[in-house]
Amino acid sequence: MLRRxxxxxxxxxxxxxxxxxxxRIGKPAGEDKIKAMDITVFPDGRxxxxxxxxxxxGKDIFKAKCAVCHNDQGQGREGQYPALVGGKGTLNTPxxxxxVGSYWPYATTVxxxxxxxxxxxxxxxxxxxxxxxxxxxxxxANGIVGENDEMNATTLxxxxxxxxxxxxxxxxxxxxxxx
Amino acid sequence: MxxxxxxxxxxxSLGAGLATLTACNTAKQETPSLLGTPPSKYGARxxxxxAARAVPPESKTPSTxxxxxxxxxxxxxxxxxxxxxxxxxxGVPDIDPATHxxxxxxxxxxxxxxxxxxxxxFPSASRIHFVECSGNGRSEYSGNLAPDPQQSHxxxxxxxxTGVPVKLLLAEAKVKPAGKWVIAEGGDACRLTRSIPIAKLxxxxxxxxGQNGEPIRPEQGYPMRLLLPGWxxxxxxxxxxxxxxxxGPAMTTHETAFYTDLMPDGKARQFSxxxxxxxxxxxxxxxxxxxxxxxxxxxxxxxxxxxxxxxxVEVSVDGKTWKEAELQQAGFTKAFTRFxxxxxxxxxxxxxxxxxxxxxxxLQASADEMLAVRGRNYSYHxxxxxxxxxxxxxxxxxxxxxA
Numbered sequence: 001m002l003r004r005x006x007x008x009x010x011x012x013x014x015x016x017x018x019x020x021x022x023x024r025i026g027k028p029a030g031e032d033k034i035k036a037m038d039i040t041v042f043p044d045g046r047x048x049x050x051x052x053x054x055x056x057x058g059k060d061i062f063k064a065k066c067a068v069c070h071n072d073q074g075q076g077r078e079g080q081y082p083a084l085v086g087g088k089g090t091l092n093t094p095x096x097x098x099x100v101g102s103y104w105p106y107a108t109t110v111x112x113x114x115x116x117x118x119x120x121x122x123x124x125x126x127x128x129x130x131x132x133x134x135x136x137x138x139x140x141a142n143g144i145v146g147e148n149d150e151m152n153a154t155t156l157x158x159x160x161x162x163x164x165x166x167x168x169x170x171x172x173x174x175x176x177x178x179x
Numbered sequence: 180m181x182x183x184x185x186x187x188x189x190x191x192s193l194g195a196g197l198a199t200l201t202a203c204n205t206a207k208q209e210t211p212s213l214l215g216t217p218p219s220k221y222g223a224r225x226x227x228x229x230a231a232r233a234v235p236p237e238s239k240t241p242s243t244x245x246x247x248x249x250x251x252x253x254x255x256x257x258x259x260x261x262x263x264x265x266x267x268x269x270g271v272p273d274i275d276p277a278t279h280x281x282x283x284x285x286x287x288x289x290x291x292x293x294x295x296x297x298x299x300x301f302p303s304a305s306r307i308h309f310v311e312c313s314g315n316g317r318s319e320y321s322g323n324l325a326p327d328p329q330q331s332h333x334x335x336x337x338x339x340x341t342g343v344p345v346k347l348l349l350a351e352a353k354v355k356p357a358g359k360w361v362i363a364e365g366g367d368a369c370r371l372t373r374s375i376p377i378a379k380l381x382x383x384x385x386x387x388x389g390q391n392g393e394p395i396r397p398e399q400g401y402p403m404r405l406l407l408p409g410w411x412x413x414x415x416x417x418x419x420x421x422x423x424x425x426x427g428p429a430m431t432t433h434e435t436a437f438y439t440d441l442m443p444d445g446k447a448r449q450f451s452x453x454x455x456x457x458x459x460x461x462x463x464x465x466x467x468x469x470x471x472x473x474x475x476x477x478x479x480x481x482x483x484x485x486x487x488x489x490x491x492v493e494v495s496v497d498g499k500t501w502k503e504a505e506l507q508q509a510g511f512t513k514a515f516t517r518f519x520x521x522x523x524x525x526x527x528x529x530x531x532x533x534x535x536x537x538x539x540x541x542l543q544a545s546a547d548e549m550l551a552v553r554g555r556n557y558s559y560h561x562x563x564x565x566x567x568x569x570x571x572x573x574x575x576x577x578x579x580x581x582a
Contacts, residue, residue: 026291034284043430092445106430113432117369170451175552177544
């Protein structure tokens, strides 16, 4: 009788484990781990790190780290490496030129992309101050911010990009084929 | 008695059998037989076969680029893992599966980490799905027609994928009501990131570690990738390291600057996830030659839809009338479907094209019909009808004779 009761209790415990917290397969992630891995930047500025920079400070960094592909003023090279400046007013023409200045809707994305992916052959090597400065340089080259405007976690989300309202939701299925 | 030994008895009878054979077959073989190679640990294809991915021309940034599947050289619906197309933006990372971790955090009750070994403890699922880069067929919008199926449609492949439904992991982390999007991040050098509506992750999304019966290839995201059946390839984050549950999209580079489509008025469509129904004839197709003169041939190709199952494929050999092709295997959703149609070639010029209908009733459109709505600046998500021209000399081309 006692044995039977113990057995029953055991089964009940197993059942609870399968559906309760004890049955969970993932291991709790601590704040430290999340902090170390989380580099998401949102368009409202959440996720931007401390630090600051200006276009003036970014000029030399850009020349040293970015110009080999994007050219001294971000105009691109050889048709192979993308231009970061120019193209305003071309999006509805037969030759649209999509650059940070003409196409990108959020300045926060420029910071996020440089931090993740640039320089192409050494991603993840720039410090926050350097990134803010390079962002300032690229935005200044497009006439969007001043040479000495401070770029930081507060000011960057407030930058109004020229093509901020240039995007519309997916409208497909949009083509009705004739049978 | 020694004869009771069964092995001895069978040896004796084998000897008798051989003797009979020898008696019946006294002539020598035409050529002496060569002993074959012994068993091997990991098989390789026949040295007589050479189908290969098409790799991009040399570049100063070789780690960003794509290789294309030779669709014209594949049979059935499964793409060999070694020939699955590649598209990556910062090269293929070398990731140690023993130390790789997937972090789920953000708007969840309990942030969690998973190792590959953890994922394998969940009830797994295996499903056949295509993966397609939304840039597949991109040059066709501009009228720059690709010369063969590999160049026109080779940024699509189909595998059997094995993994865990993402919803099981999200259930463990317990998503908060405000969690509407998930920012998915890869472990490649550029930490490629896309924002995904959470509804897709609660639907048929998987985190996969298996491809065609073995661990997924490094080019496909080893040791784990996100698989979003039917959605543009770029969102199927490879080398998956992080899922950040959020209240809105992060507006990353690859969902703003790229993978968006300019309309004629200069506005760009954004978050175009689903891949619409598409098909291509893979034989006879551009770059090939009809192996004989007039006579009987088989027209075959592949069709797929990101919205569901392929319901019908029609083929035209005269540029005007359509005939329903046979579907080899209907029934898999968001997967390649092989179609076939016998064709008697009269030896003259012919115009071959296929069009797919999926189970939402959507019918694949012609290039002209698409251009009329989208214009030439649209760059991704091109599913227009592909046309091949058979010439009297048997060569097959992407352009009409004299064009």
